[in-house]
Amino acid sequence: MNGGLQWFTQICPPRVWWFPLKGKLRVVFVDLDGTIVNFHLELERVVSVISRIFSPYVPKEFFANGPPTLEMIDQATQKLEKKLDPHRSEKLKQTAIKAFKREEFRALKNLEPIDGAKEALEQLNGCYKVVVVTRKTRPVAARALEVLGVELPLIAWEDTSRHKPFPDPLRLALQQLKTHPWNALTVGDHIYDILSGKRAGTYTAAVLTGVCTREELEKVEPDIILPTFPDVVEWLLSPEDDLSE
Known part of the structure; x- marks a missing residue:
C-alpha cells in the first residue's frame, strides 16, 4: 500500500x-x-459552434449554463419547436448533433490518458x-x-x-x-x-x-x-x- x-x-x-x-x-x-x-474538450469553441446553429432562436447564454452536451441540444430543440415547424427544428437539431460529434472527434487529438x-x-x-x-x-x-x-x-x-x-x-x-x-x-x-x-x-x-x-x-x-x-x-x-x- x-x-x-x-x-x-x-x-x-x-x-x-x-x-x-x-x-x-x-x-x-x-x-x-x-x-x-x-479529452480536454474546448468548451468555449463548442458553445460557439452550437449556439451559431440555433441562433437567433435560442440565445447563446442558454449553452453557457453548463458543459454542452447532446441533452442540451435536445433541450434547445424543444425551445425551437415553439418557434419553428417540426421539420425545420429537426433539421437544426441534426446539424447541431453532427457539429457536436465533430468537436468530440477533434478533441481526440488532445486526448491524454x-x-x-x-x-x-x-x-x-x-x-x-x-x-x-x-x-x-x-x-x-x-x-x-x-x-x-x-x-x-x-x-x-x-x-x-x-x-x-x-x-x-x-x-x-x-x-x-x-x-x-x-x-x-x-x-x-x-x-x-x-x-x-x-x-x-x-x-x-x-x-x-x-x-x-x-x-x-x-x-x-x-x-x-x-x-x-x-x-x-x-x-x-x-x-x-x-x-x-
Missing part, C-alpha cells in the same frame, strides 16, 4: 461497512472521460469483468480506448435513450452480463457517474481526476473516494479490507 494512498484514506475514509463486501464484487463499470482519459490507467485496466481485467460506460458516442469512445491501448466492452451514448445520471446505461450492462447490481462497482469522476451507479443499485467509487471537486462528490455520497482510478484498482486487488490500516 503506497504511503500517499494510505494518507489520503485516513483524511477521507471510505464507509467502513462496505469493505467486507469487496469479495462479492464481480463487475467493475468504468467511466471514460475524466476517469481513465482526459490518466497516468497508470492502462496498466490498472489490464490488471483489473484479469480479475473482474470490466465494462466502460460513457456518455460519449460509440465512435469517439472506441477511438479513445484504441488510443489508450485497451480493448474492453463498451456501453455508449447510442445504447440507451436516457444517459447518466439516469441508471439506464448501467442497467443495460448488468442485463448483458446477467449479474446483480450488488456484485458491481461503478467508478467515475463526475456526480453523474455516482448518481447513475447508486440509482442502478451498484456500489460506487469516485475519483478526483475530473471536473468535480471532492466536496461536490461527497454531496452525492459515493461509497469511497480515492485520488485516481489506479488507486481504486490497487484497493480492489489488495488483500487488505481496510485501506487505512
